[in-house]
Amino acid sequence: MDFYFTREHEWIRIDGQVGIIGITAHAVEQLGDITFVELPLPGRKVKQAEVLCAIESVKAASDIYAPLSGKVIEVNELVENKPEIVNSSPEGEGWLVKVEIADPGEVKGLMNRDEYTLYLKGLS
Amino acid sequence: MRSEDRGSGSKGWRLIDTGPLDGPSNMALDEALLTCFDPGSSLPVLRLYGWNPPAFSLGRFQQPNGVIDLERCARAGIPVVRRVTGGGCIFHAEELTYSIVCTPGQISDIVGVKESFRRLCGFLLLAYRRLGLSPYFAVDSPAGPARLGERTALCFAGTEAYDILVAGRKLGGNAQRRTRGIIFQHGSIPLYPALSQARPYLRCAVPAGATSLAEEGFTMAAEVLK
Numbered sequence: 447m448d449f450y451f452t453r454e455h456e457w458i459r460i461d462g463q464v465g466i467i468g469i470t471a472h473a474v475e476q477l478g479d480i481t482f483v484e485l486p487l488p489g490r491k492v493k494q495a496e497v498l499c500a501i502e503s504v505k506a507a508s509d510i511y512a513p514l515s516g517k518v519i520e521v522n523e524l525v526e527n528k529p530e531i532v533n534s535s536p537e538g539e540g541w542l543v544k545v546e547i548a549d550p551g552e553v554k555g556l557m558n559r560d561e562y563t564l565y566l567k568g569l570s
Numbered sequence: 571m572r573s574e575d576r577g578s579g580s581k582g583w584r585l586i587d588t589g590p591l592d593g594p595s596n597m598a599l600d601e602a603l604l605t606c607f608d609p610g611s612s613l614p615v616l617r618l619y620g621w622n623p624p625a626f627s628l629g630r631f632q633q634p635n636g637v638i639d640l641e642r643c644a645r646a647g648i649p650v651v652r653r654v655t656g657g658g659c660i661f662h663a664e665e666l667t668y669s670i671v672c673t674p675g676q677i678s679d680i681v682g683v684k685e686s687f688r689r690l691c692g693f694l695l696l697a698y699r700r701l702g703l704s705p706y707f708a709v710d711s712p713a714g715p716a717r718l719g720e721r722t723a724l725c726f727a728g729t730e731a732y733d734i735l736v737a738g739r740k741l742g743g744n745a746q747r748r749t750r751g752i753i754f755q756h757g758s759i760p761l762y763p764a765l766s767q768a769r770p771y772l773r774c775a776v777p778a779g780a781t782s783l784a785e786e787g788f789t790m791a792a793e794v795l796k
Contacts, residue, residue, distance in 0.1 A: 476682045482631050482656075497749070500631070504730055506683045506746035507630040507656035557739075 449537075450513060450553055451562035452495075457537060458513040458556070460547070465514055467498065468470030468541040469532065472566055481530045485521040485543060492516065492545070494552050499542055501532070514552045530533040581613070586617040593625030593649035593662070599757070600669050601654055607671045610766070611752045614672035620792055624663040624764070625649040629656050629745065641769050648771065655756045657745030660770035665742075665782075666759040666792040673751055683746065687732035690755050691744055694734055697759075697795075698741070700786050705741065708733045729779075739781035759783070761792060 448460050455473035459466045474480070482502035493500050498512040522541050525531050531539035557565060588599060596619055603615055626638055632655060634640055637659050643650050670690055674681045677689050688707065698705040706712070709731035734741050744757035760782035769776050784791065 480682050484631055502629075502631055502656040504683045504687070504746075505629075505655070505657035505744065506687075506748055507654070508683075508748035509750075 449559055450556035451559070451565075452511065452513050452556060453565065454511050456498075456511060458515050459467050459541075460550075460553070463547050463550075464519070465516060465545045465547045466541050467545065468515060469501070469510060469536055470562075474509075474533050474536045477501065477506070477508060479503055480532045483525045483529045483532065483542065485526060486518050488518050488520060490518045491548075492518065492569045494555070501529075510542065512545070513556055514545065514550075515548040517548070518543055519546050520544040579595065582613050583614040584615045586615060586667045588617065588619045590620030590622035590792075592623065593621060593627065593651040596621065596625075596667070597627070597651045597653060600754070603669065603671050604654060604747065604752065607619055607752055607754075612671075614676045617671075618792075618796060619667050619669075621667065621692065623649070624661065624767070624769070625651055627651050627653045627660050627662060629658055630654060630747065631656065632658060634659075635706065636773055640774055643771050646771070649692055653756060654747045654754060655745035655766040656747070657756075659730055659759065660743060661764050661771075662758065663764035663767055664760070664762040664792075665764070666795055667762065668677065668757050668759070670753070670755045670757075672753055674753065676755070685746070686753055687730070687744060687746070687755075690753070691732055691734060691757065691765045694717045694742070694757065694759065698734070698736070701783070703736050703786055703788075704737050704739075705734050707731065707758070708735050708740075711735060711738075739779055741781050741783075741786070745758065756787075759795065761790065761795070 450458050455470045457468055457470050480501055480503045484500040488500055492512040494512055494515045496512050499508045501510060501512045502510050521543050525540055628634060640650060680689050682688045695705050708729045729740060740761055742758045744755060747754040762784045763782045765776050
């Protein structure tokens with residue numbers, strides 16, 4: 447399974463036609479303690495770079511964007527009840543949404559892990 | 571409404587003073603400022619306003635159940651509006667409210683939420699110091715670390731790292747929205763105590779840990795404070 451990243455610090459792990467989406471450790475560090483996660487309803491269709499869901503941390507409501515176009519097929523109910531899991535495991539248990547990928551070709555607009563690491567270095 | 575551009579070139583700020591408006595108008599104007607802000611070309615915005623009539627606002631994701639009696643508010647003609655920002659329920663009566671719209675690049679490339687609160691609330695610390703108060707951020711509390719960051723139904727019930735305290739009591743509150751590379755921050759400067767006025771409409775416990783400028787010995791109109 448391959449990880450890809452956006453400039454807005456979302457990640458997507460691709461397994462065939464399914465993409466699992468979350469936010470990166472860098473995003474979590476910037477957001478601070480996460481207190482609420484608003485997830486989309488399964489069945490919703492999103493386009494690449496559209497708002498997918500939202501997170502509240504330290505009284506800041508932040509939009510999270512879809513790395514790829516697709517249809518939401520599952521959300522992580524665990525983070526709805528325990529949003530702090532996104533802080534403790536952003537690339538593991540703290541995943542947010544699973545989508546059925548509409549256009550695998552959109553991946554070329556994302557970064558792989560090495561490129562994302564370089565991107566982060568450029569921000570600091 | 572008064573609107574002017576202050577400063578020059580990319581370092582200027584747009585100051586908008588709308589005076590007091592009703593709750594729905596206030597929230598609509600804030601949303602319009604956020605929606606119309608272009609991160610690539612807009613000047614950062616500082617809007618100052620008040621509330622007439624007094625109103626409750628709920629945080630972006632907050633459900634009113636268990637927090638506020640909507641029917642009682644409706645009977646009393648008290649508007650209940652939703653903010654674009656996070657945080658909890660606030661009763662807006664005699665206060666000066668501000669909203670800031672900017673990009674991280676316009677505040678020294680500060681991206682982190684906590685650091686941006688410290689930066690964007692800095693002007694409040696300066697203003698309070700000019701009045702002769704001794705304000706400080708909760709995270710810098712001389713009393714040592716408190717319980718920070720807990721999600722609470724009422725904005726003034728919880729304390730975040732960069733909330734402003736005076737002698738241990740919270741003076742106003744601040745909340746943000748992050749979207750499209752834009753930081754939108756709301757905040758309030760309570761001129762007079764308002765919680766007793768709000769209490770009959772609340773369905774949750776009202777804490778005693780908040781203060782206002784009047785309670786700190788400064789009675790003044792919003793126009794004077796500006």
